[in-house]
Amino acid sequence: MSDYTFAYLDEQTKRMIRRAILKGVAIPGYQVPFASREMPMPYGWGTGGVQVTAACLVPEDRLKVIDQGADDTTNAVSIRRFFQRTAGVETTEATAEATVIQTRHRIPETPLTEGQILVYQVPIPEPLRFLEPRETETRKMHELEEYGLMHVKLYEDIARHGQIATSYAYPVKVEGRYVMDPSPIPKFDNPKLGHSPAIQLFGAGREQRIYAIPPYTQVVSLDFEDHPFTPSKAPHDCDLCGAGESYLDEVITDDRGGRMFVCSDTDFCASRRAAGHHGALSAPEPEGVA
Amino acid sequence: MTHQPKFLVADQPLFAVEGLTKRYGARIGCADVSFDLFPGEVLGIVGESGSGKSTLLSCLAGHQRPNEGRLSYAGRDVLAMGETERRRLARTDWAFVHQNPRDGLRMGVSAGGNVGERLMAVGARHYGTIRATATDWLGRVEIAADRIDDRPSAFSGGMQQRLQIARNLVTGPRLVFMDEPTGGLDVSVQARLLDLLRNLVRDLGLSAIIVTHDLAVVRLLADRLMVMKDGRVVEQGLTDQVLDDPQHGYTQLLVSSVLQV
Numbered sequence: 001m002s003d004y005t006f007a008y009l010d011e012q013t014k015r016m017i018r019r020a021i022l023k024g025v026a027i028p029g030y031q032v033p034f035a036s037r038e039m040p041m042p043y044g045w046g047t048g049g050v051q052v053t054a055a056c057l058v059p060e061d062r063l064k065v066i067d068q069g070a071d072d073t074t075n076a077v078s079i080r081r082f083f084q085r086t087a088g089v090e091t092t093e094a095t096a097e098a099t100v101i102q103t104r105h106r107i108p109e110t111p112l113t114e115g116q117i118l119v120y121q122v123p124i125p126e127p128l129r130f131l132e133p134r135e136t137e138t139r140k141m142h143e144l145e146e147y148g149l150m151h152v153k154l155y156e157d158i159a160r161h162g163q164i165a166t167s168y169a170y171p172v173k174v175e176g177r178y179v180m181d182p183s184p185i186p187k188f189d190n191p192k193l194g195h196s197p198a199i200q201l202f203g204a205g206r207e208q209r210i211y212a213i214p215p216y217t218q219v220v221s222l223d224f225e226d227h228p229f230t231p232s233k234a235p236h237d238c239d240l241c242g243a244g245e246s247y248l249d250e251v252i253t254d255d256r257g258g259r260m261f262v263c264s265d266t267d268f269c270a271s272r273r274a275a276g277h278h279g280a281l282s283a284p285e286p287e288g289v290a
Numbered sequence: 291m292t293h294q295p296k297f298l299v300a301d302q303p304l305f306a307v308e309g310l311t312k313r314y315g316a317r318i319g320c321a322d323v324s325f326d327l328f329p330g331e332v333l334g335i336v337g338e339s340g341s342g343k344s345t346l347l348s349c350l351a352g353h354q355r356p357n358e359g360r361l362s363y364a365g366r367d368v369l370a371m372g373e374t375e376r377r378r379l380a381r382t383d384w385a386f387v388h389q390n391p392r393d394g395l396r397m398g399v400s401a402g403g404n405v406g407e408r409l410m411a412v413g414a415r416h417y418g419t420i421r422a423t424a425t426d427w428l429g430r431v432e433i434a435a436d437r438i439d440d441r442p443s444a445f446s447g448g449m450q451q452r453l454q455i456a457r458n459l460v461t462g463p464r465l466v467f468m469d470e471p472t473g474g475l476d477v478s479v480q481a482r483l484l485d486l487l488r489n490l491v492r493d494l495g496l497s498a499i500i501v502t503h504d505l506a507v508v509r510l511l512a513d514r515l516m517v518m519k520d521g522r523v524v525e526q527g528l529t530d531q532v533l534d535d536p537q538h539g540y541t542q543l544l545v546s547s548v549l550q551v
Contacts, residue, residue: 132394144374148381152396152403155410158417159400159439213301223419 007054009085013037017055017210022200025211030142031125036208046079046104047205048119053102056117056201058084062090064098069106069247069264076104093267104166107189109246109268112198114215120183122204125211127171127181133257147179150222158227167232173220174213187221188231188247194219236261241272242279304329304463304497305350310359312342312349318521319345323359325516325526329464332498334492334512334529336505336544342521343501344469350468350499351386352376360410363465375450381411385458389470391450391495393444394457401428401453402438408461427456446480452486466491466498472507485508505548509533517541 013035020034036095050184054089057063063083068077071093079142080091083232092098095110099103103118112118128138131149141147150171157165174180182193183202192212200213213219223229234248239260246268248261259283263269303326309353312319320342327333337343349356352368358487363383367375380386387478395404405424414420416496425435431452433445435456449470458466469486489544491498500511508515508529516526517538525538536542 077293144377146377146411148407151410152399152407155420156403156405156416157423158397159402224420225415226418280302 004086006059007057007083007089008039008181009051009054013051014055017051020210021052021055021212022208023200024201025214027178027182028213028217029178029211031211032210033208034210036205039205040082041078043290044123045075046102046121046125047103048105048203048207048210049119049205050079050082050121050203051205052201052203052210053079053083053100054087056100056119057089058085059087059089060095062092064092064095064101064267065103065105066106066108066265066267067107069249070266072266073159094271095265095267097138105184105186105246105263107192107262108183109243110271111192112196114197116198118186118196118198118200120202120274121202122181122183122202122207122209123239125181125202125204125207125209127169127179142178147173147176147222151224154222154224154227158224164223164227164229170229171222172221175218176220176229178220180211180213180219182219186233186247187229188233190200190221191231200244234261238263238269238278239281240278241269242275243272243277244245248283301328302328304331304364305499306360308360310346310349310356312356318319318342320518320521322351323516323523325523327465327497327499329497330399330495331514332512334508334515335499335501335518336503336508336515337359337518338503338544341518343503343518345521346518347467347469347499351384352380353418355393368520369402378379381408382461383464385461385466386459386465387451387454387471389473391442391447391454394454395450397441397443400441401433401445404429404457404515405454408457412461413464423460424456428453430490431456432482435468448475448483451475451483455487457538459494459496461534462494466496468498468500468501468502470504471500472502474505480507482526485512495519505533505545517544521524 006243019050020032024032033088037218039050041047065076065080067073070076084091085088088134095108096275100117104121128141128149131153154164168186169181170190171195172180172182195216199215202211221229234250236248237244238246238248240262246263246265249264251260251262253260305327308324310323311321311500323346335343348354402421402424405427406420409420409423427436433452434448442453474481480505502508508538512529515532517524519540525532525541533545536545
């Protein structure tokens with residue numbers, strides 16, 4: 001561990017990133033450029049999130065890393081191990097015990113609390129990117145609050161699919177000013193972005209942008225008056241823990257159409273099962289699936 | 291030079307241009323152009339390629355900043371406006387019809403979305419209303435309502451141009467800039483488009499500035515005409531007067547160059 005500076009990045013770099021984070025917190029939803037470093041992982045694997053986490057960590061922190069809600073997938077495991085090695089911080093899988101949570105594409109089901117930091121990995125921070133390819137122009141649009149184009153995308157959704165078909169990376173307006181891409185979280189999670197007691201930080205490594213939602217900030221999902229925003233999930237209960245209000249993954253179990261729905265948040269599901277809840281496919285034994 | 295005495299408020303020009311000059315380095319794009327445009331008036335600007343028509347239009351529409359001169363719209367100094375205000379003006383009170391519809395349309399967005407964009411940009415947030423307005427405007431420019439969800443790339447050139455016009459007029463602008471609106475269209479489509487434009491301009495009481503090299507277009511649409519050569523205005527006056535009794539040598543040449551079929 002002593003071969004590295006604490007949390008891998010050198011102190012000057014962390015200072016630079018912290019300045020970007022502070023600016024981001026001061027201007028909710030604004031994309032702050034920062035000098036993203038090469039990290040020992042490929043772009044698209046959370047290089048932005050890792051840099052933000054590295055800049056936030058202190059030795060007393062307890063780190064949780066989730067990937068699509070799960071604590072045990074490759075991305076989550078390797079990032080967690082990375083910080084175990086380079087920062088020597090404690091890690092945990094329990095949302096409530098963590099002080100810093102790095103996430104890819106989910107917000108934990110367990111409500112966050114004051115003092116927690118949620119770090120998102122962001123692939124493309126610019127919500128207007130697929131509508132307007134020119135960076136100079138999108139910056140100008142943010143500057144002048146010209147967000148009509150964002151609604152054109154939603155209009156196209158309704159015209160083509162009869163409803164707003166955007167189901168993840170659903171654009172939001174932060175504190176009545178900046179339109180922001182909440183990273184590819186399902187729109188089910190959008191309501192949790194607003195008025196959260198935790199600090200939410202977004203890091204995009206390849207695109208070199210950091211943005212933030214400070215605690216208790218207003219975050220509104222864009223919609224039409226006659227097609228209001230609706231958070232959506234699979235119309236099921238979790239087959240393992242029976243939870244009806246959590247976001248579900250669909251798992252194909254055989255090649256004859258067998259499938260089950262399980263919570264995407266593994267910590268939430270496991271703690272519910274430990275508390276004695278069970279779902280349609282995990283009825284008898286209390287210890288359940290490992 | 292403004293010709294209006296200040297106290298005649300009812301006769302105030304909608305758009306006043308004074309001594310407008312745009313230079314590209316040592317070369318001039320257009321020099322010392324002045325005119326007043328009154329509400330409901332259509333001004334044609336003609337001249338050969340390279341005469342500075344397009345430079346003038348892009349300066350007028352705020353796409354380029356002139357080196358000298360004054361522009362005022364409804365009594366407000368356009369060049370002194372902040373960018374926010376100027377862009378707001380550009381998507382509410384003004385409209386710009388490009389020669390190539392591809393420049394003015396979003397090709398990846400359906401016809402309805404194209405027409406609705408300006409509405410949404412000024413704050414419309416009711417899908418049903420936006421769609422109804424878009425359908426209405428497609429009807430006005432003679433595009434069948436069942437094409438509303440098709441992308442412009444599936445449209446013919448003439449339809450694209452009409453769609454561009456609908457997209458621009460949907461917010462009820464007062465001043466429309468048109469850069470060769472009929473360029474690249476065949477004559478029968480041109481004729482229909484001109485007919486349509488003429489009706490729209492009359493019905494909505496629009497003021498328009500039309501840049502073209504096609505004298506037939508200005509004959510049909512424009513009340514007044516400005517003839518440009520080498521970046522300067524060589525002659526201006528009522529359209530019929532200029533075309534029927536051209537005074538300047540270049541205008542005479544221009545008028546006599548038109549093929550009579």
